[in-house]
Amino acid sequence: MSEAVKILLVDDLPENLVALEALLRDNQLAIYTATSGEEALSLLLEHEFALALLDVQMPGMSGFELAELIRGSSRTSHLPIVFVSAADREQSYTFRGYENGAVDFLYKPLDHHAVKSKVRVFVELHAKSRELRQQLVELEAARAEQEGLLAALQAAQADLQRALKMRDEFMSMVTHELRTPLGVMALEVELRQRRLDRGDLAYFNGERLQSMLAKDSRQVRSMTRLIEDMLDIARIQHGKLSIRPRHADLGELARAIVADFTALYRDVPLGLEAQDGIVGEWDDSRIGQVLVNLLSNALRYGEGRPVRVDVDRAPDGMARLTVTDQGMGIPLADQRKVFEQFERLPAAAQSPGMGLGLYISQHFVQAHGGSIQVHSEPGAGARFTVLLPAAPGPSAA
Incomplete structure (x- = not known):
């Protein structure tokens, strides 16, 4: 059901208001009455009216003075005003009314058909205006939606490219x-x-x-x-990465992998310090692959300098695996990029590899509820730290 259109009637004589309200009574109209200019202004602050019918000759504030105030406010300046007057239809009087913002005059005694016809015209104009505003709002919303869809399409196209x-x-x-x-x-x-x-x-x-x-x-x-x-x-x-956790000792896993690398890379000093009792429920093949990836990178970019692996427990009780090299290092601006797939630093462009190792390692570690971080400075090597949920140590027990 559509909202009723509001009409304001202003006359200092209550009997005139009653008669005019009875004449205009309609299910589609909400009629408000005021017996003074001050009361009318109060109603104008609270409601949006389609039309105001003002009696001209009122004590205190006249209809013309009230019209001037209505026209002077940005909130009500658009309101159509029809003056109701018992005065003679002198040209100067009528001119003053139009000068104060009137759109029409009604003269007493009122012609019922003329009153209804004029009010109906303004009510229809108001309804059309309200409908047009709603259409403009909908058009603006549609335009914004189209802009959003266009931006999404452009982003999708860029992603596709x-x-x-x-x-x-x-x-x-x-x-x-x-x-x-x-x-x-x-x-x-x-x-x-x-x-x-x-x-x-x-x-x-x-x-x-x-x-x-x-x-x-x-x-x-x-x-x-x-x-x-x-x-x-x-x-x-595709979200189908499988993790098969079982009881595993991170120190034993690191010792086995470091031994394999030591046999393959005899020219590079490879050190290991692993605390005992660093155990947890992990997929040892996945965590082993993480260490293999980290060691491969450390040996590849370590410029032949010593590489160190440490296994211990972090202050928060997490199992900690650290691989440290003394190679070229990674600029701070690029340290996030190294964990993206196919991302390789310019300094490493000539080295073999596809830039997948750290991307895969990060997902393996995150699948275990852990995290992997890098700390590095250009020319000062890099330290990769893996934190994994671990079983409580003897001190915690």
């Missing part, structure tokens, strides 16, 4: 990373085949076979690692 660019770069990197070990293996196979074709079996002595197997193993590990990274990325993006 970035995704396409990332896909192309990803495929290029995958191709490069796979081609390198495959190329090495293909060359090795060709050289060995030539030796066999010439019947040079003496070439394949025990020491040389051991070296060949070590090379093949490195290339296979490189390709396997790349494929596992790609699978992990897909699982993370």
